[in-house]
Amino acid sequence: MKQDGKTCPIARAATIIGSRWTAQILRELINNGARRFQELQESLAGIPPNTLSSRLKMLEESGIVKREIYETRPPRAEYELTAKGRKMSAIIAAMRDWGERYG
């Protein structure tokens, strides 16, 4: 099977999952639904804020995460998975199973 990075579906998923912290951000959103930036940062102990910010931006641009603004006072922004993002939960679950047993 000859497939370059552009056409292989596995490579497309790997591009998303592969960046450090991305799988853990997705885990947080799968487990908890909508999350504020600050909440994500607290759950992912050790993530630099700049990294969290750039990962969320990448996930938004990929259509995996959406940012919702709520008109509270002060307004607050929350991140949540899109339908496309929620479908990644099977990948995250398989990664968890493997990591618990063999990682």
Add this chain to the structure above:
Amino acid sequence: MKQDGKTCPIARAATIIGSRWTAQILRELINNGARRFQELQESLAGIPPNTLSSRLKMLEESGIVKREIYETRPPRAEYELTAKGRKMSAIIAAMRDWGERYG
């Protein structure tokens, strides 16, 4: 759930899957069994030989891939998955499903 990269099983799986080309190398070994270096390079059109070499080394050191030497003349080396490596196929399958539909 507070978990850093060392204790989170998802992060441990992401460390393996995350490097560019790694998921595709695993796909080749899952689909084809034992593979020679040259065969992997031909299947993964576009992978630089140095990258293939360093990914295989990382996968060997992680206990996912083993290198077998066959006493043919000339001797030949083949790479294949260990039991731990074969258990990653559920992750790769989930990545393929997602990538085909949404990637």
